[in-house]
Amino acid sequence: MPYSLLSADELFTEDDRGSAKQKKVKIVFVIGGPGSGKGTQCKRIAQQFGYTHLSVGEILRQEISSGSETGSMIQKIMKEGKLVPSDVTVRLLQQAMQGINSDKFLIDGFPRNEENVKAFEDLTKMEPEFVLYLDCPQDEMEKRLLSRNEGREDDNVETIRKRFKVFMESTLPTIEYYESKGKIRKVDAGKSVDEVFESIKVIFSQGKDNKVPPSRHKCKCLIL
Numbered sequence: 137m138p139y140s141l142l143s144a145d146e147l148f149t150e151d152d153r154g155s156a157k158q159k160k161v162k163i164v165f166v167i168g169g170p171g172s173g174k175g176t177q178c179k180r181i182a183q184q185f186g187y188t189h190l191s192v193g194e195i196l197r198q199e200i201s202s203g204s205e206t207g208s209m210i211q212k213i214m215k216e217g218k219l220v221p222s223d224v225t226v227r228l229l230q231q232a233m234q235g236i237n238s239d240k241f242l243i244d245g246f247p248r249n250e251e252n253v254k255a256f257e258d259l260t261k262m263e264p265e266f267v268l269y270l271d272c273p274q275d276e277m278e279k280r281l282l283s284r285n286e287g288r289e290d291d292n293v294e295t296i297r298k299r300f301k302v303f304m305e306s307t308l309p310t311i312e313y314y315e316s317k318g319k320i321r322k323v324d325a326g327k328s329v330d331e332v333f334e335s336i337k338v339i340f341s342q343g344k345d346n347k348v349p350p351s352r353h354k355c356k357c358l359i360l
C-alpha cells in the first residue's frame with residue numbers, strides 16, 4: 137500500500153480554506169537516549185505550553201496492541217532494540233497527527249535516524265521549529281530504565297544495551313544534522329526531573345519563535 141503523509145493541503149482547516157489562509161502547524165521534535173526522560177518532560181511541556189504530545193514509541197506500541205500484521209513486525213523489531221522502517225513509522229505518525237486538531241505538536245522519540253528525517257522531510261515538506269535534545273549519561277539512563285517498571289519488553293539489560301548502540305550509531309548523526317541547521321536546543325538531562333524542566337522552560341519561553349542561541353554541540357555535518 138502506498139503511504140502518504142500530511143500534504144500542505146491537508147494542513148488547511150475548513151475555515152482556513154474558505155479564507156485561503158494556511159494553518160501554520162508548529163512541530164518540535166524531542167530526542168535523547170533511551171531513558172533520558174523524553175516522555176516525562178514532554179508531559180510537562182505539553183501541560184505548561186499547550187502542545188499536543190505524540191510519543192512515536194507509544195504509537196508503535198498501539199499498533200502492536202491492535203494485533204495487525206504490521207504490529208507483529210514492529211514487535212519483533214522493538215524486542216531487538218532496532219528501528220522500525222520509516223515508511224511504517226511516518227505513516228502511523230501521520231495518521232495520529234491527522235486525527236488531532238492541533239497547531240502545536242511535540243513529537244517524542246522522532247527522528248531516530250537519517251531515514252526518519254528524510255521520510256518526514258520528503259513527505260511533509262515540513263521542518264521542526266527546533267529539536268530538543270535531552271543529553272544524559274548512559275549509566276544514569278540504564279539505571280532509570282531498569283527501574284521503570286512499566287512492563288516494556290525492551291526494558292531488559294540486553295535490549296537496553298542494543299538500544300544504546302542504535303542511539304549512538306543512528307540517532308546521534310541526526311542531532312548533528314539539526315545542529316548544522318542551528319536547530320538543536322540541548323539540555324543536561326542527567327539532573328532531577330524538576331531541574332531538567334527548569335532548563336526546558338527557558339527554551340520554550342523564548343518568544344513566539346523560540347529563537348534562542350543554538351547550543352554549542354560539536355558535530356560533523358550529515359549529508360542527506
Ligand SMILES: Nc1ncnc2c1ncn2[C@@H]1O[C@H](COP(=O)(O)OP(=O)(O)OP(=O)(O)O)[C@@H](O)[C@H]1O
Nearest residue numbers: 169170171172173174175176280281284327328329
Ligand atoms: N530526571 C530524572 N531523574 C530520575 N528519573 C527520571 C528522570 N526523568 C525520568 N525519570 C524516570 O526514568 C524512567 C525513564 O523516563 P522516560 O520514560 O521519561 O524516558 P524516555 O526518554 O521516554 O525513555 P524511552 O526512550 O525508553 O521511551 C521513568 O521511570 C521516569 O520516571
Ligand SMILES: Nc1ccn([C@@H]2O[C@H](COP(=O)(O)O)[C@@H](O)[C@H]2O)c(=O)n1
Nearest residue numbers: 192193213214217218219220245246248
Ligand atoms: N522513530 C522511532 C521511534 C521508536 N521506534 C521503536 O520503538 C522503540 C521504543 O521507542 P521509545 O521512544 O518508546 O523508546 C524503539 O526502541 C524502536 O524500536 C522506532 O523504530 N522509530
Ligand SMILES: [Mg+2]
Nearest residue numbers: 174175191193
Ligand atoms: Mg519514552
